[in-house]
Amino acid sequence: MPWRKPWIDPSSVPDAAVLRERLERRAYEVWISEIMLQQTRVATVIDYWNKWMAKWPTIHDLAAAEPDEVLAAWRGLGYYSRATRIHEASKIVCADEDMQGLLPGEVEKLQAHIPGVGRYTAGAISAICFGRPAPMVDGNVLRVLSRQLGLLGDVKTDKAVIDLLWGAATALVEAVAQDAEQLSTGDDGHALSDRPGRWGQGLMELGATICTPNPNCSGCPISSSCCAYGEGLKLATDTDGPSKSKTSTPRAIIPDIEDACTLCQAFEEFAVLDDAGQKPSETAKAPLQKQTSLQSFFFASTKDKKTTSSPPDDAACMSVITNHAKKFPLKVVKKAVREEQTLVCAIRRGDGHYLIHKRPGKGLLAGLWEFPSSILSDPSDAQPKSRKQIATRYVHSVLGLAAGDKRLKHVGELGSVPWLFSHLKLTMHVQLFSVKDIDSASAPTVTGTSSGSRWSNDVEGESMGTGMRKCWSLVNEAMDMAE
Template sequence: MPWRKAWVDPSSYPSDGNLSEEEEEQLRSVLRKRAYEVWISEIMLQQTRVAVVIGYWERWMERWPTVDALAAAAEDDVRSAWQGLGYYSRATRIHEAAKLVCNDPVLRGLLPATAEELEKKVPGVGRYTAGAISAIVFGRAAAMVDGNVLRVLSRQLGILGDVKTDKKVIDTLWAAADALVKAVAWGNDERREEGEPPLSDRPGRWGQALMELGSTVCTPKPNCSACPVTDTCRAYAEGHALATEAGLVGSSKKQLPAAPDIEELCGLCEYFEDVVELDDEEDGTVTLADNPPAKPKPVKDTKQSKLSSFFFTPTTRSSKGGDEEVTPATKPSLEAMEVIASHARKFPVRKPKKKVREEETVVCAIRRESLLEPLEYEYIIHRRPEKGLLAGMWELPSHVLPESNDSTPKSRKSAAISYASGLVRGNDLKYVGKLGSVPWLFSHLKLTMHVYLFEIVGYQQGNWDGKDARWADTEKINLENMGTGMKKCWELVRRSRDSDYNSES
């Protein structure tokens, strides 16, 4: 990953114990660069695979190598560079934040060092991104908790809860992550009870290691046999106990014992009986039943509310009556590991996904002969509103069909003609044909775009030349910042001159 680089140690810059003005500016310049690089990578990595992000990040850094260069960029250029990454509002917030940070007389282009200040002062930077920048760049003991880390910690602590919507569960796991990163930052330092831990590369390395563990080993379908931290994992211990009960693990004086069922001890966890495994080959989702039977929660033990009560170290009773730390006598068999991994999959739980809303639109490509280039065409494009889905992006005129969910080819054609005619009143509009349909899936919406081609004959000047709507030729539209789905619609239009049209009616 090109954004992963050696930590910038501030202690390597002082001269005679103090920073000179030149050294201070040099350090500030290096930190500005590193904070910018990490910030952009973390925003890009939200909801996007690493393999995809690498190319985007490298092209972005080549175009805008510093936060100052980004702040000076044109808004449309920034949106265009983000095309394909989705959630386009992120690009807008990044651009706004870059201008804010560069214009701030105190920050002067350098992102704040603490997670609290990052969240407070930088638009678009949330709890996770703030922790990542603070730990990786500035060496502070800040927790970095993404979805992968939430899954790892829910298994380590044995919390059978909803890590997406249950605030108590989420806060508990964040508190665990905070305690862990502080312990890692202190290491064996004898001053560990005094104030904040010293700055070092340990918090950043630790946070990235937890994320790597969750993305490669402790996945929704975990590979428990390859995990380096099974000795402290409550979910693993419980699974091991189940395998032992099933006779899949041989008896030994030193074997992992059954851990207490944490869901019976606190108010955070769901009941195993209410958990349903879904046959989801993509992510191995485990979820709660739609209507789990009503069951009273146990009275919350005040002792269990302490974070330390969740951390688990497997022990067994010795013949002398004392507790001894143990490890499995032998590596569990393949059958035993299947039982263990199956149990671990139950952590964390999620509520059933809401059905994605479906929507249909008619996309109207309205062309005219170019006034400047004979035998070429220009097309009407317009900018979407600055708020909402695909905010500020350009598109071919589109109209959302009523949510009756019973549209037909005839009704869609009629809707397209009616919509296009209303846009170019006073002109002779010719219906050319249907070019095809483009399905596109957003996180909350399944959209089907039906693309129709129209041509204006005997064009008269209308109201389409302006800030949010204009005529554009093929070359300009190819470079325009459109959503990826709309780009696919445009590709149908671009190829239409050499294609046969569907005379759908």
């Protein structure tokens, strides 16, 4: 990954101006990579990151860029508000008298002063670039730690569970930082080293490659400290044998109800949900049993601990272990994704210009350009004939034409483009219209927009979301065929 570079040890750069310049560049690189990596795969991000850095090598270059240029560079990465926030933040950092282009090294300041930087990104910048013992906890790390601690909880929405895991990550990185062979000291007296960054990235890497949703426990370098592994091994080596244990829960008997973990859910009720969040058949149900607490895990007999660290050698045994580990963290049934259908109306003027309008500055696809679109309020209107009528009425009103005005013609419905956002399943029905003899000097205001409309003869070059761009491809193909 091109953004992974050796840590800059401040004590190895005696010239303060040179150090500042190098830190400024490094912090900027780490920041951009971390924002791009949110919701996007590493393999995709590498190319975007390289192009971004070639175009805007420093934060000052980015701050001076045009908003549309930034959106265009982000095209295809999705969640476009990230690009807008990065751009806004770069201007703030460059204009600020204290920062003058250099991101702060402290987690608290990063979160307080930089738009779009939450505690994960702040931790990553602070640890990787500035060498501070800050935790960085992404989804992969939440999974690794919930298995290491044997915490069967909802790591997405249960605040107590999330706080506990962040607390564990903080304690770990602070301990690891103490372990560093060479420490530098920051302006505020804090010990700095490469350890926090390497540790945090190592933990994330482990979650991305080994402790995945379907873990490879036999190849895991930290199985000896893993509670889920230990519980699985106990199941597998139980005198009843692995075959009976595959759908069971750990058999450790809780000596006292007060010793039960108040954060962990019972296995019967929750852990039997499979990866799709479904409950398997009744026969697979395990007896209700709470996990033992962290306290009882840590104070378990040495005999148990020895069992945990001795690697099993047969495949059946390992299968029981990984099946048990897969139960962590708690699987939560996903909310149904909202479905919506919309009419995307490409209105072509006689001279080949198309009407486009800009989406609002906040919310979904913020600031991007699109063809005028109207949501179908009634799903029963989702038949081609109704869609044509509704789209025609809508375009008449957009252009301020009276019903039946012959200057407007519905050319046809070109197809339907399905598009999936994290919370929304959208189907875009692309309608092509032609209009002639209308005022070409001004563009009509598209209902519901406040950011402006205009006629464009270069739709290809406009900053549009990938879904809208697919709609444009249908229009382009239709025009090519017509010529």
